[in-house]
Amino acid sequence: MGAIHVTVWGENRHEQVEPKVAEIYPDGMHNAIRRGIEARLGGRATVGTATLDEPEHGLTEEVLAGTDVLTWWGHAAHGEVADEVVERVHRHVLSGMGLLVLHSGHFSKIFTRLMGTTCSLRWRSENDRELVWTVAPTHPIARGIPHPIVIPAQEMYGEQFDIPVPDELVFISSFTGGEVFRSGCTFSRGNGRIFYFSPGDQDFPVYHHPDVLQVIANGVEWAAGDRSRRELPAVRRHDSGDFLPSTAPTAP
């Protein structure tokens, strides 16, 4: 098949109002992520970006229909994301669009909507060193990733992380303070594949870390799934012996 169409979504607010963040990410975290994917996937992906302050947050029906994998970073402004756009993204994920949720995106409307839980956690932003250990060595997302990834300074995220049991637990992180976190988790929802990856805070240059970017690139390829199909699961009545899809969804 052709290139994977990726849309990197960024809240892009910290970068505009906090000089410290702007210094690390002069053109926004979303562009650092975009470049990281482009550099690693080359012709296997075409990558665009979208941000909160664009009309419809840059996530129109047309954009989503043309997106194979969406990546999501948000933090300070989760509440400003329009419910209508969240429903649209939700529908596309269940229909087969891949989704990568990054770091503080754990508290985004789209992630909590997909998980059904609070997605709350333990935290501290105090320059902890994060080590990211692989526990699923056969998983495609772990290919070529050092064991462990060493991130010199990061926000601490710790358990209890209130998510459903992941389909696959790929990475577990530890922090200087001794906390642990399920930092790389996959989920299937409907016909879509979701990867949550926690490293990446606005206050640290984590999206310039080559291993972190490699995980994200691997995650994009994994989440792309079967791009020949984009269909929302629906209720269908079938007569006995009729195994073909019926022409239209029905109510039970």
Next chain:
Amino acid sequence: MGAIHVTVWGENRHEQVEPKVAEIYPDGMHNAIRRGIEARLGGRATVGTATLDEPEHGLTEEVLAGTDVLTWWGHAAHGEVADEVVERVHRHVLSGMGLLVLHSGHFSKIFTRLMGTTCSLRWRSENDRELVWTVAPTHPIARGIPHPIVIPAQEMYGEQFDIPVPDELVFISSFTGGEVFRSGCTFSRGNGRIFYFSPGDQDFPVYHHPDVLQVIANGVEWAAGDRSRRELPAVRRHDSGDFLPSTAPTAP
């Protein structure tokens, strides 16, 4: 610990408007389920009921606070369940209340809210025989259950059943027409345990079937979990070296 406090929730509409259903369940499906649990758990459970047409659907804060396990059957009137009550039940499940979702409850607001998916499926109501096979023989919900349970006539529910991958797949059903269905599935969400069990349609006397009632009674005991604790997972900041719960949840 003392007896498990169970609340059996029933939509209780079909029984009022359809003579055929009223004949099978003269005092409602919820009372058939209640009696089935009482007969099997004896002094280990105290069982009450609540229905859609009661104020707040019978699910006030006080009722839920005193409920260890809630069972849910709904079908024709999912849309009439107040969103406020759904949020309340959702909060109690994430805080540790057990939940059994029965049959057409797959499409209830509370189940789709907890699952994050459409929960759609394949169906046909044509007197198929259902066989319920155990695939997790060590699971407490399967104790004392014949392999298979034979249900002479039932509505067919078939795959694709659009749910997250269950934590544990306990039962798989087949139907006369050859369809299969993941008919017994457990999920953990927050601090709560959820069991979905599909046999049970208003048009057939399934809630008089002793094996079906035994599964429900087993499910109640399994879902009761750790009744010493009812707490919603919350975001908490911890200093390095501080492992005790901090006094108050905080925002990251």
Next chain:
Amino acid sequence: MGAIHVTVWGENRHEQVEPKVAEIYPDGMHNAIRRGIEARLGGRATVGTATLDEPEHGLTEEVLAGTDVLTWWGHAAHGEVADEVVERVHRHVLSGMGLLVLHSGHFSKIFTRLMGTTCSLRWRSENDRELVWTVAPTHPIARGIPHPIVIPAQEMYGEQFDIPVPDELVFISSFTGGEVFRSGCTFSRGNGRIFYFSPGDQDFPVYHHPDVLQVIANGVEWAAGDRSRRELPAVRRHDSGDFLPSTAPTAP
């Protein structure tokens, strides 16, 4: 990376002694499987075969070292497979070689060795129709596979199938008699990926069925994993702060 190196292993005994089987598979089931993979993967795979009656069953250290994915079909002569060869295959799987175990291979020495269980099941060979339903629609092994696959006549395999809980349950089958079976299951063991797929009996032309062959071809691509690495997991002592692989495995 280059083509996936596949070795199709066949017991190849029924084909020699039973005219009925020889008629269906004149040059052996292994060659039917080989051609099915070649036709579907084209230049993405190079496929060889090996059989029980070759020296070392055709599975020398050199052959296995050059094999990315091994497929295994055996039935009447499991006991004739040399323990030494089983240990060799086991070591290569744990080191990263992919393995597809087909049909009656459930009782092979290599599969029971990897699973740790009896791998026993319910069975009947009476021309049951088998329907193979997809329950993991986002899995690469399910891509392009009809829902369900219809196999007009097959041996029945039913639950209880005594295997560990699969990492991923991809397919569930039903049979004319109403039995169900977890017919498509993935497992990770060590650095290797394993796919068990049950359709395929010597008495029926199942390995001429295009959908069955497509599943096998998909399974080969999935199981190939990360071919840049072939390493047995080993015990290693690490000093505090030493995260690099130490030079040699050690005993704890």
Next chain:
Amino acid sequence: MGAIHVTVWGENRHEQVEPKVAEIYPDGMHNAIRRGIEARLGGRATVGTATLDEPEHGLTEEVLAGTDVLTWWGHAAHGEVADEVVERVHRHVLSGMGLLVLHSGHFSKIFTRLMGTTCSLRWRSENDRELVWTVAPTHPIARGIPHPIVIPAQEMYGEQFDIPVPDELVFISSFTGGEVFRSGCTFSRGNGRIFYFSPGDQDFPVYHHPDVLQVIANGVEWAAGDRSRRELPAVRRHDSGDFLPSTAPTAP
């Protein structure tokens, strides 16, 4: 049902030859574990012990037939455990006997036989502090367990831990050096339940730690499973429509 019959198996060699270990465990680690279970389960369990140097290692057919849950600690003398006894324990586990494997028991013959993998890991014995975090808050084994358990000094066990993906991941540990380990894992094999729990080294007084002993007591209750039944899964032929167990296992 009556009390759970527990057999605590100990290698009991370090205690005899190393004064440091004998000082911590004057009558052996197995007796410390036995007392810990007795103190916590009271009349709900009767606990015996067995050790390597007894005839048949104290694990005769009669002893195992009367054991609901076996706990296993071994280290220096895994190789001295007779294969015949390992096969006997294996058969009883698959038939429904619960098994707790403790610490260095990861390398025992019985555990590697049940897992099918190398069970190798990363290690260092240098007084690391171990923190044991709960990641399955609804699991019965986690009831009443602090989050985290703090163990002042322990041998470090780290990932890659070469085990199959656990059915349920209950605990994750971190160590002073930053390593992480899946320290509490459940598995079902056949009709038996297995719990692996890693804290507990002969050089540290870990089996005097009240939280560690509480986990072990919880694990015993969880692993006891359905004690009304002790049966090895077997191959059985069934005619179409015959769902009852046939009288005798058969070969396919």
